[in-house]
Amino acid sequence: MTRQPLLIGNWKMHTSLDDALALAQGTAAIADEVRPSVDVGVCPPFPWIVSIAQKVRGTSLLIGAQDLSADSDGSFTGDVSASMLAPWCQFVLVGHSERRTVHQESDEVVTRKVRAAREHGLGVVLCVGETAAARAAGRAESTVSGQLESALIDVSSDDAATMTIAYEPVWAIGSGTAATVEEIQAMSGTIRRWLTSRHGLVADGIRILYGGSVSQHNVRELFDAADVDGALVGGASLDRGTFRALVEAAIGSR
Numbered sequence: 438m439t440r441q442p443l444l445i446g447n448w449k450m451h452t453s454l455d456d457a458l459a460l461a462q463g464t465a466a467i468a469d470e471v472r473p474s475v476d477v478g479v480c481p482p483f484p485w486i487v488s489i490a491q492k493v494r495g496t497s498l499l500i501g502a503q504d505l506s507a508d509s510d511g512s513f514t515g516d517v518s519a520s521m522l523a524p525w526c527q528f529v530l531v532g533h534s535e536r537r538t539v540h541q542e543s544d545e546v547v548t549r550k551v552r553a554a555r556e557h558g559l560g561v562v563l564c565v566g567e568t569a570a571a572r573a574a575g576r577a578e579s580t581v582s583g584q585l586e587s588a589l590i591d592v593s594s595d596d597a598a599t600m601t602i603a604y605e606p607v608w609a610i611g612s613g614t615a616a617t618v619e620e621i622q623a624m625s626g627t628i629r630r631w632l633t634s635r636h637g638l639v640a641d642g643i644r645i646l647y648g649g650s651v652s653q654h655n656v657r658e659l660f661d662a663a664d665v666d667g668a669l670v671g672g673a674s675l676d677r678g679t680f681r682a683l684v685e686a687a688i689g690s691r
């Protein structure tokens with residue numbers, strides 16, 4: 438099955454409003470150019486989402502949130518619910534390692550967030566990945582399988598078909614050292630086999646992204662990995678020219 442490449446820029450807690458609007462407009466122009474060969478999305482900081490969604494309306498750029506609350510409504514100071522995001526976003530990142538580590542999000546919370554997003558029709562980009570210590574101890578694959586097992590415990594095959602998995606080794610994020618293409622393919626293969634064991638043929642259509650220090654220098658070989666369908670990009674998504682180069686590498690990769 439052919440899976441459409443997908444490139445997502447995760448802007449984290451970067452950009453001013455002006456920078457964000459300009460970057461979104463530039464990235465939307467790229468998204469329009471490469472449509473229908475490649476899907477392009479961005480995850481801006483929460484306060485910019487509405488302005489950006491209004492600005493790029495009618496373009497091919499997909500808008501995502503970086504996180505959401507596991508709860509639907511209530512006294513949760515600082516949190517943002519799925520229903521607040523749904524009018525502006527097509528998808529949401531769930532379980533990013535910076536949420537799991539900095540905010541101590543447990544697997545159980547990640548499971549609830551996946552559920553909350555699905556209930557409101559938001560696409561889910563589920564982030565999984567092992568720490569350096571887990572890899573050194575030979576527990577990389579069991580860590581990732583465990584994260585999938587927990588997060589997708591009650592997800593039907595119909596819902597799984599709409600989801601994306603992002604493999605992001607914690608040690609590669611923001612470190613300047615990406616995983617090797619062999620490591621990425623090995624883990625993406627493990628993820629695909631896990632998905633197949635649960636959801637059968639549906640797994641063939643689920644996109645698996647790689648994230649962690651993706652740059653102009655390593656993006657081409659990334660697409661050599663058979664089970665990798667795109668990238669979740671942090672730092673390199675903040676510069677329009679660099680992000681364009683990443684998107685261009687995806688064209689013709691399939």
Ligand code: PGA
Pocket residue numbers: 447605609610611612613648649650651669670671672673
């Ligand atoms: P990075 O971040 O590309 O800056 O390593 C990736 C991510 O955290 O999604």
